[in-house]
Amino acid sequence: xxxxxxxxxxxxxxxxxxxxxxxxxxxxxxxxxxxxxxxxxxxxxxxxxxxxxxxxxxxxxxxxxxxxxxxxxxxxxxxxxxxxxxxxxxxxxxxxxxxxxxxxxxxxxxxxxxxxxxxxxxxxxxxxxxxxxxxxxxxxxxxxxxxxxxxxxxxxxxxxxxxxxxxxxxxxxxxxxxxxxxxxxxxxxxxxxxxxxxxxxxxxxxxxxxxxxxxxxxxxxxxxxxxxxxxxxxxxxxxxxxxxxxxxxxxxxxxxxxxxxxxxxxxxxxxxxxxxxxxxxxxxxxxxxxxxxxxxxx
Amino acid sequence: xxxxxxxxxxxxxxxxxxxxxxxxxxxxxxxxxxxxxxxxxxxxxxxxxxxxxxxxxxxxxxxxxxxxxxxxxxxxxxxxxxxxxxxxxxxxxxxxxxxxxxxxxxxxxxxxxxxxxxxxxxxxxxxxxxxxxxxxxxxxxxxxxxxxxxxxxxxxxxxxxxxxxxxxxxxxxxxxxxxxxxxxxxxxxxxxxxxxxxxxxxxxxxxxxxxxxxxxxxxxxxxxxxxxxxxxxxxxxxxxxxxxxxxxxxxxxxxxxxxxxxxxxxxxxxxxxxxxxxxxxxxxxxxxxxxxxx
Numbered sequence: 001x002x003x004x005x006x007x008x009x010x011x012x013x014x015x016x017x018x019x020x021x022x023x024x025x026x027x028x029x030x031x032x033x034x035x036x037x038x039x040x041x042x043x044x045x046x047x048x049x050x051x052x053x054x055x056x057x058x059x060x061x062x063x064x065x066x067x068x069x070x071x072x073x074x075x076x077x078x079x080x081x082x083x084x085x086x087x088x089x090x091x092x093x094x095x096x097x098x099x100x101x102x103x104x105x106x107x108x109x110x111x112x113x114x115x116x117x118x119x120x121x122x123x124x125x126x127x128x129x130x131x132x133x134x135x136x137x138x139x140x141x142x143x144x145x146x147x148x149x150x151x152x153x154x155x156x157x158x159x160x161x162x163x164x165x166x167x168x169x170x171x172x173x174x175x176x177x178x179x180x181x182x183x184x185x186x187x188x189x190x191x192x193x194x195x196x197x198x199x200x201x202x203x204x205x206x207x208x209x210x211x212x213x214x215x216x217x218x219x220x221x222x223x224x225x226x227x228x229x230x231x232x233x234x235x236x237x238x239x240x241x242x243x244x245x246x247x248x249x250x251x252x253x254x255x256x257x258x259x260x261x262x263x264x265x266x267x268x269x270x271x272x273x274x275x276x277x278x279x280x281x282x283x284x285x286x287x288x289x290x291x292x293x294x295x296x297x298x
Numbered sequence: 299x300x301x302x303x304x305x306x307x308x309x310x311x312x313x314x315x316x317x318x319x320x321x322x323x324x325x326x327x328x329x330x331x332x333x334x335x336x337x338x339x340x341x342x343x344x345x346x347x348x349x350x351x352x353x354x355x356x357x358x359x360x361x362x363x364x365x366x367x368x369x370x371x372x373x374x375x376x377x378x379x380x381x382x383x384x385x386x387x388x389x390x391x392x393x394x395x396x397x398x399x400x401x402x403x404x405x406x407x408x409x410x411x412x413x414x415x416x417x418x419x420x421x422x423x424x425x426x427x428x429x430x431x432x433x434x435x436x437x438x439x440x441x442x443x444x445x446x447x448x449x450x451x452x453x454x455x456x457x458x459x460x461x462x463x464x465x466x467x468x469x470x471x472x473x474x475x476x477x478x479x480x481x482x483x484x485x486x487x488x489x490x491x492x493x494x495x496x497x498x499x500x501x502x503x504x505x506x507x508x509x510x511x512x513x514x515x516x517x518x519x520x521x522x523x524x525x526x527x528x529x530x531x532x533x534x535x536x537x538x539x540x541x542x543x544x545x546x547x548x549x550x551x552x553x554x555x556x557x558x559x560x561x562x563x564x565x566x567x568x569x570x571x572x573x574x575x576x577x578x579x580x581x582x583x584x585x586x587x588x589x590x591x592x
Contacts, residue, residue, distance in 0.1 A: 022497060086396040086398075088395065
């Protein structure tokens with residue numbers, strides 16, 4: 001069950017049916033592309049880095065320890081009560097990590113080490129592991145290495161209704177300096193950035209991926225990751241303090257409270273929570289994202 | 299009871315004077331560590347630095363009269379109920395920002411020193427299970443952490459705490475890996491590596507609180523020296539502090555869920571999430587106001 005009314009929320013908290021977890025994720029020192037998306041799960045911190053390191057091309061669930069911890073509460077249902085976010089700057093004068101669009105997601109299933117240089121070769125996926133928790137999700141292409149140039153690919157998949165043989169739109173990849181960036185940008189060009197791959201018309205989700213075929217080489221490795229987007233958020237201003245001249249402090253905390261700012265999204269037991277982000281202000285290199293996730297269950 | 303309406307609240311805290319303020323400040327005695335949570339009680343300031351006195355492995359219950367430093371918040375008000383109305387915080391330090399500050403009601407602690415820290419194995423705790431006379435009668439909502447009381451020596455053992463849940467059933471926290479050489483107040487279970495939990499230890503599936511601390515079990519290579527406390531607390535609220543010198547104010551009247559309760563006897567203490575390594579001698583200022591009705 002969930003909540004029938006406002007009163008049940010504080011009652012649940014008073015009964016101990018709530019949890020709070022702090023997290024800190026620190027992108028590497030390699031520059032990320034302005035306005036492109038990046039995968040915070042890939043970076044060091046708490047929870048620890050998730051490199052999608054398992055057997056190539058074989059479906060695998062994301063290690064639960066790589067997600068922001070939330071308890072298991074069944075038969076109750078758990079809901080996000082509050083998300084607070086701040087981003088520390090890489091240097092006293094850096095504003096590059098300001099203005100981040102974020103998507104809190106439940107990371108479900110991934111296919112690692114897809115060779116973006118295998119032009120004309122159908123790379124078949126092994127599907128001995130099924131998608132957990134949901135019937136389907138959105139597909140994110142995450143770099144697992146540097147990528148040297150602009151590639152193009154499509155993938156075939158089974159949609160959320162269990163229909164196999166569906167074919168994605170043609171996607172462009174782009175050059176990146178390291179793993180962790182979302183390299184499949186858009187169906188239009190390599191310089192237009194979107195978090196999720198575009199599917200065959202009429203489909204709203206992917207249950208599993210059957211194959212990937214590149215028609216132009218991208219010069220790297222990537223993972224296709226199926227996630228369930230839970231809510232969107234935003235970081236407005238970087239947190240920093242100048243160290244010369246007129247000393248000035250900058251920063252803001254962006255808070256997203258259930259019922260006030262967003263619906264109280266459900267977090268299913270076993271969820272592997274992490275965040276995707278677009279750095280609209282510049283590179284996220286050497287910055288860090290810190291936040292608090294608060295949940296309540298009933 | 300609390301207030302029956304906003305008009306009642308305004309009447310109680312103005313006409314009837316059922317209102318108060320609390321001010322709190324601490325100066326960090328050593329540099330912090332990025333990604334670690336830190337219990338501020340053991341640092342100098344107002345109230346004075348706590349030393350967490352007590353017999354090893356014996357639970358020490360604390361309340362708003364705790365001689366080692368509990369901020370006074372007006373005493374008991376039963377049968378009325380007391381609630382936070384708002385709170386503010388600021389930090390001043392050359393490094394360490396941004397910060398999150400969390401208010402907790404520290405129900406009590408278990409001190410460990412000497413060979414109870416410098417050797418591995420099971421350390422059995424003496425504690426009378428919480429009951430009807432306690433602030434949280436069955437331990438509902440209470441959480442566990444382990445904090446350095448004095449600076450820890452080298453090595454980073456793993457650790458698990460066994461407890462009884464709100465129904466008296468046996469439970470165990472998730473195993474965490476400690477960190478070598480932590481400073482005063484830093485939480486052993488927090489940090490940015492694998493097997494760290496920020497700031498509270500995960501409990502067994504379905505558990506909503508802790509009524510009794512049974513034992514602490516160290517494994518691996520023990521800390522070379524130092525003293526620690528197992529903390530038992532109720533989380534109350536959090537405040538973000540984005541940068542040094544900035545003051546953040548939170549309104550609990552219009553937030554959701556609103557008006558966190560201060561139960562009679564609450565020992566209000568603070569945890570600080572240092573997302574960078576806060577400079578030694580960094581200062582933390584907190585204030586909150588409260589009201590009560592009935």
